[in-house]
Amino acid sequence: MRGLKDRVVVVTGAAGGIGRAICRRFIDEGVRVVALDVNADALKDFAAGLAASDHQLLCVTADITNYGEVKEAIERGVAKFSKLDILVNNAGWDVAAPFLQTEPDLWDKIIAINLKGPLNLHKAALPHLIAAGGGKVVNVASDAGRVGSSGESVYSACKGGLIAFSKTIARECARDNVCVNVVCPGPTDTALLRSFVGEGEYGQKIYEGLKRAIPLKRLGQPDDLPGLIAFLSSDDANFITGQVVSVSGGLTMNS
Structure with a gap:
């Protein structure tokens, strides 16, 4: 991809299946990666398996629902690599159950991880992208946020909210040369x-x-996502913003 080499990306949920695949692709493209995850042990295992050099990878344990931890993680990444060019909000979590069988405590946790978490990342990261003269944000939502999904009511609401939020930030930050796009996985293994x-x-x-x-x-497989995410983060996508792309094997199609 054009223009990715030596750029700096923050990836949340880095130790999960899709997160690992995203980080591997970025490292293959010569991007320096700040890998965030709440699970310290999984993050350590991820780093060992990746075998990336210290000058290309920084792993940070952080809870994305905590703005203070997010801000500190972003600052650590900028301090190490001197800049920030790309943000990929990939972290997500859910428990499947019909809405009437769920309780407010569960709603709060789902909302905190899937909606408030990305808001925290945007708040902490966007000033650095703007200061650098522009950058890319790729938010990993879900087709559940586009078309709904039985048993995922609150999760769907969060992902739908993330899609709408992304379009708004794309409008607000276009003048600052920050492109914001959304990738919506369908059922992924x-x-x-x-x-x-x-x-x-x-x-x-x-x-x-x-x-x-x-x-x-x-x-879908985790490796089906990183190519599109890398493209949307590259110079090949400099005139693409506010868009939502499904990666669903054709399960959902836009007219």
Whole structure:
């Protein structure tokens, strides 16, 4: 991709399946990565498996629902690499259940991680992108935020909110040469999906049913996302902002 080498990116949820794939792609493109995750052990395992040099990777344990921790993490990244060019909000979390079987404490946690977390990252990171003369933001939402998803009511609301928020920030920051776009994964074979469908025969039936419903006849894989994210972060996407792209194998299609 044009213009990625030696840029600096912050990636949240870096130790998860999709996060690891994103970070690997950026490192392959010569990007310096600030990898954020709330799970210190998973982050350590991720860093060991990545085998990236110290001058290309900084791992920071941070809770994205805590603005103070987010701001400190961003400042550490800028202090190490002297700048920030790209923000990728990838972290997400959910528990599958019909809305009427959920309680406000669960809503609060889902909202804090999936909506407030990205807001915290934008608040802390955007001033650095603007100061650098521009940059890229890629927010990983979900097709659940575009079309809804049974059992994911509050999560869908958060991802829909993130889509609307992204379009607004794209408008507000266009004058500062900051491009903001959204990637919406469809059903993707991650730990989150496995927890959603459950284990055993019933879970396998749901899993197979999802595959049959997707025109490409397979679930998404973590490696299906980084190419688009890298493109939207590159100079090849300098005239693209405020857009929402689904990566769903054709399960959802825009007219």
